[in-house]
Amino acid sequence: MSVKPEDFFKNIISHCKEYGFIFQSSEIYDGLSAVYDYGQNGAELKKNIREYWWKAMVQMHENIVGIDAAIFMHPTTWKASGHVDAFNDPLIDNKDSKKRYRADVLIEEHVAKIEDKIEKEVEKAKKRFENFDEGMFRSTNARVLEYQNKITEINSRFKTALNDGNLAEVKQIIIDCEIVCPISGSRNWTDVRQFNLMFATQLGSVSEESNTIYLRPETAQGIFVNYLNVQKTGRMKIPFGIAQTGKAFRNEIVARQFIFRMREFEQMEMQFFVKPGTEMHWYEYWKTARLKWHNSFGLGNENYKFHDHIKLAHYANAACDIEFKFPFGFKELEGIHSRTDFDLKQHEQFSGKKLQYFDNEENKSYVPYVVETSVGLDRLFLATLSAAYKEEALENGETRVVLNLPPALAPIKAAVFPLVKKDGLPELAEEIINELKYDYIVTYDEKDTVGKRYRRQDAIGTPYCITVDHQSLTDKMVTIRHRDTMQQDRIAIAEVKEFLNERVSLTSLLKKN
RNA sequence: GCGGAAGUAGCUCAAUUGGUAGAGCUCCAGCCUUCCAAGCUGGAGGUUGCGGGUUCGAGACCCGUCUUCCGCUCCA
Numbered sequence: 001m002s003v004k005p006e007d008f009f010k011n012i013i014s015h016c017k018e019y020g021f022i023f024q025s026s027e028i029y030d031g032l033s034a035v036y037d038y039g040q041n042g043a044e045l046k047k048n049i050r051e052y053w054w055k056a057m058v059q060m061h062e063n064i065v066g067i068d069a070a071i072f073m074h075p076t077t078w079k080a081s082g083h084v085d086a087f088n089d090p091l092i093d094n095k096d097s098k099k100r101y102r103a104d105v106l107i108e109e110h111v112a113k114i115e116d117k118i119e120k121e122v123e124k125a126k127k128r129f130e131n132f133d134e135g136m137f138r139s140t141n142a143r144v145l146e147y148q149n150k151i152t153e154i155n156s157r158f159k160t161a162l163n164d165g166n167l168a169e170v171k172q173i174i175i176d177c178e179i180v181c182p183i184s185g186s187r188n189w190t191d192v193r194q195f196n197l198m199f200a201t202q203l204g205s206v207s208e209e210s211n212t213i214y215l216r217p218e219t220a221q222g223i224f225v226n227y228l229n230v231q232k233t234g235r236m237k238i239p240f241g242i243a244q245t246g247k248a249f250r251n252e253i254v255a256r257q258f259i260f261r262m263r264e265f266e267q268m269e270m271q272f273f274v275k276p277g278t279e280m281h282w283y284e285y286w287k288t289a290r291l292k293w294h295n296s297f298g299l300g301n302e303n304y305k306f307h308d309h310i311k312l313a314h315y316a317n318a319a320c321d322i323e324f325k326f327p328f329g330f331k332e333l334e335g336i337h338s339r340t341d342f343d344l345k346q347h348e349q350f351s352g353k354k355l356q357y358f359d360n361e362e363n364k365s366y367v368p369y370v371v372e373t374s375v376g377l378d379r380l381f382l383a384t385l386s387a388a389y390k391e392e393a394l395e396n397g398e399t400r401v402v403l404n405l406p407p408a409l410a411p412i413k414a415a416v417f418p419l420v421k422k423d424g425l426p427e428l429a430e431e432i433i434n435e436l437k438y439d440y441i442v443t444y445d446e447k448d449t450v451g452k453r454y455r456r457q458d459a460i461g462t463p464y465c466i467t468v469d470h471q472s473l474t475d476k477m478v479t480i481r482h483r484d485t486m487q488q489d490r491i492a493i494a495e496v497k498e499f500l501n502e503r504v505s506l507t508s509l510l511k512k513n
Numbered sequence: 514g515c516g517g518a519a520g521u522a523g524c525u526c527a528a529u530u531g532g533u534a535g536a537g538c539u540c541c542a543g544c545c546u547u548c549c550a551a552g553c554u555g556g557a558g559g560u561u562g563c564g565g566g567u568u569c570g571a572g573a574c575c576c577g578u579c580u581u582c583c584g585c586u587c588c589a
Contacts, residue, residue, distance in 0.1 A: 010582085018524065018539095030562060030580050083589080091514085091587085190514070197589075218589065252588065261588080313589065335589085374589095398550075420546045451549030458549095467548065479548070486549065 009327035012389050013258055015401065019460050021045065021385065022259060034252065034263050041460050044411035044441065046266075046381050050245055052409065052506055053268045053375070056293055056513055057243045064241035064270065065234055069222025071247060072203070072213055077221050080350035081343065082315070083198060083214075090170055092192045103170050103192045107158050110177050111151055118147045167192040199249050215249035220372060222246075223271045224343045227368075228355055231273075238357055238368055239282060241272040245377065257328060259378045266377040273368040275359065276341065282371045283318050283338045289513070290334060290373050291322060296512035297406055299387035305330060315342035322375075324383045333383055334375035341367040384409065388461060403461030404484055407504040410461045413440040414500060417453050419469040421446040429468045432478070432493060440500060458483055463504060466496060 016022040021042035025035035038046055058066045078084045090103040121144050126132050138144055154177060161169035171192045180187050198214040216222065223242045230242050245268045252261055259265075274282045287306065295301050307330075309319040318338040323330040344355045344367045356365040388403045407413070416433050418425030426446055436442045443462070445453045450467060457465055465481040472478050472493070480499065481488045491499060502508070 014524080024581085027580095033580075220589095250589080315589095337589095394549090396549090400550085417548095419548070422546075449547060449550075451547090453550090454548080455550045469548080481548080488548070 009258075009386070011391070012327065012386050015389060015459070016042065016258075016385070021460075034261070036259050036262060041411040042381070045385070045405070045409060045461075046377065048409040048411070048506075049380055049384065050266075050268065050377055052509060053293075053377075053380075054243065054245065055506060055510060057241070057268075057270050060510060060513065061241065063236065063239065064243055064272075065230060065236070066243040066245075067223065067226055067230060068246065069219065069226060069244060071216050071249075073216055073221060073225070075213055076350050077225060077347075078198065078214055078217075080346040081221050082346070083217055090167060090192045092171065092174065092189055103174065104158075106179050107154065107170075107173060107177070110179050111154055114147050114151050118144050121147075197250055199251055217250050218248050218374075219244050219246045219267045219269050220271060220343070220374065223269065224347055224370075227271075227273065227344065228353075231357065236273075238359065239272060239274045239278070241270050243268075243270040245269075257326075259382050260326065260328075260331065262378060267374060268377050268380075269372065269374040271339075272371040272373070273357070274371060275362075276366055276369045279338045279340070279369040279371055280318065283336065286371055286373050287320065287336050290336060290375075293513055294322060294324075294333070296509055297384060297387075297409075299384065303383075303387060304333075307332070313337070315339050324379075326383065327386050331379075332376075333379050334373065337372045337374070339370040339372050341369050343370065344368065400455060400458060402458040402483065405461035405463070406509060407463035408506045408509050410463050410504070411441065412443050412457070412460060412462045413504045414442045414464045414466055415453070415457045415462050416442060416444055416466045417450055417468065418446055419450055419467055423470060424473060425468050425470070428472060429466075432466060432468070432496065436497060436500065439497065440504065454481060454486075464500065 013022075017024075019041060020039035023037045023039050024031040025037050026032045054066060058064050075084075092101055092103045092106065118138075121141065122134060122137060125137050125141070126134070138148075154173060157169070157173055160166075161173065168191070171189065174189060174192075175187065178187065198217050200212050200214055203211045203213045223244055227242065230236060231240070234240075245266065247264060248267050249264050252263055272282055272286065291304060291306070294304055303325040305323050307321045307323050309316075309321070312319055316337045317340050320336055321332040322334040322336070324333040347353075348355045348367065355367060357368050358365045384405065385403065388405045390402050390404055392400045392402060394400055403410075414436065416429045416436075418429045429444060429446075433442050433444055443457075445456065447453070454465055461483070463483045465483075467479040467481065469479065476493050477490050478493055478496065479488050480491055480496075
């Protein structure tokens with residue numbers, strides 16, 4: 001069936017709400033923008049994806065261990081990482097052109113223009129006079145001095161305004177300088193606003209500035225500051241990795257596209273510490289390994305592609321994304337970055353502590369290089385769900401909505417139905433559930449026709465439905481109905497658990513790596 | 514943040530130019546006993562996003578506000 005892409009994405013969002021995967025945060029209070037809650041099925045799917053990642057990274061690698069660092073960290077952490085300075089730009093919009101500018105850049109460009117005028121005066125004078133004394137000209141010419149004073153005044157006002165955090169004054173400077181928008185040519189400006197990447201809060205009862213702490217904008221720093229603790233107490237030998245999953249917080253200017261870009265989100269990161277000079281080898285290794293992991297979901301290998309970063313962040317010497325074909329196009333799912341020794345060096349400098357590793361083979365100490373793999377759990381959730389969501393046209397003309405989730409990740413692994421709710425069938429179904437519930441999340445349903453019950457389970461991605469009928473009472477067999485093919489098999493009740501073990505445990509997925 | 518559109522039951526939508534808020538599906542309790550959503554009976558569910566205003570009377574008109582969607586803008 002052909003559904004328009006934007007409608008398809010809308011249908012997925014509706015489906016998420018209707019079947020208890022994702023609700024908007026605080027919906028009864030009209031919601032909170034770009035914040036979402038995971039419902040009963042969403043929480044299971046998310047937990048299963050997280051568990052698969054953790055096992056693939058930690059359990060399957062002897063040299064990778066996991067930690068769980070606090071969200072609160074010492075404020076100096078973020079000075080060292082560069083997050084405090086890099087993300088507090090004053091922004092201003094032109095109301096006519098709808099263009100947004102950094103206010104500081106506008107003012108700097110204005111100052112540069114005045115400097116150009118001075119240079120032009122100097123050039124003109126040079127041509128006009130013989131025996132031209134440029135130094136004298138610059139310090140005495142009335143026009144040059146006027147320009148120079150203007151520059152000094154603007155710079156001093158601007159510096160004071162920034163130091164005081166006086167955004168109204170920054171706007172006033174732009175007005176006083178008669179700065180116009182390069183596009184519209186108008187001076188119709190909005191107020192200047194400061195956008196901070198990090199959410200700040202106060203530790204302790206008194207809100208003094210020294211007590212300001214931040215909600216972490218990335219989990220990686222929790223790994224870096226603990227790198228030596230883990231290396232020493234775990235007797236880790238390079239190369240080794242530290243993995244972590246957890247919430248991070250970013251005050252995005254515009255957060256859109258459902259759970260793709262949220263202000264509160266969960267990261268799954270692994271920092272791999274390597275000998276300097278070997279980082280490109282490991283960078284390539286993890287690119288391959290991570291793509292293979294994504295492919296193991298079986299959502300279609302053509303839906304993934306690498307996107308190499310041309311412009312690198314200040315800390316990286318190589319970086320790429322694994323992009324996924326979301327309903328709204330190819331977008332970043334996971335980042336793989338060679339972060340060099342930037343972070344550890346920064347923390348050495350700011351903490352005054354040595355963060356070196358003694359390499360017995362080389363017989364020397366060094367700060368390790370780091371290769372990072374960082375995947376957004378919420379994005380992975382959205383990728384999985386949107387690729388699994390199918391609106392199928394059946395032969396009889398009906399449509400069926402089904403989630404073709406990898407069975408190991410499905411919120412509910414099996415549903416057990418009595419064909420009819422009498423004659424002892426419900427009791428037998430309960431017995432089967434009591435047998436399975438120690439290993440898997442299973443559910444029971446006796447309402448409506450069995451066909452309707454199958455469809456309900458299809459909609460949440462339950463891979464198997466087990467139906468008890470009258471014959472089951474005597475032959476101890478049940479019907480197993482497959483989600484993807486809708487085919488039915490008859491198997492012994494005694495074999496049901498083994499049947500599920502082979503199909504819905506994480507083991508089969510892990511073996512694909 | 515700017516511009517555009519929208520907000521009525523859990524969902525999809527109605528409600529003549531302003532005159533007592535309805536339907537289908539879902540849900541719940543029964544009946545029926547059925548292997549792929551369609552049978553029967555009954556029931557629950559709404560301060561029409563929120564707050565003001567105009568009016569005898571507002572779901573509808575006006576103002577504000579919140580949220581969502583689309584497009585700009587931004588994005589380690």
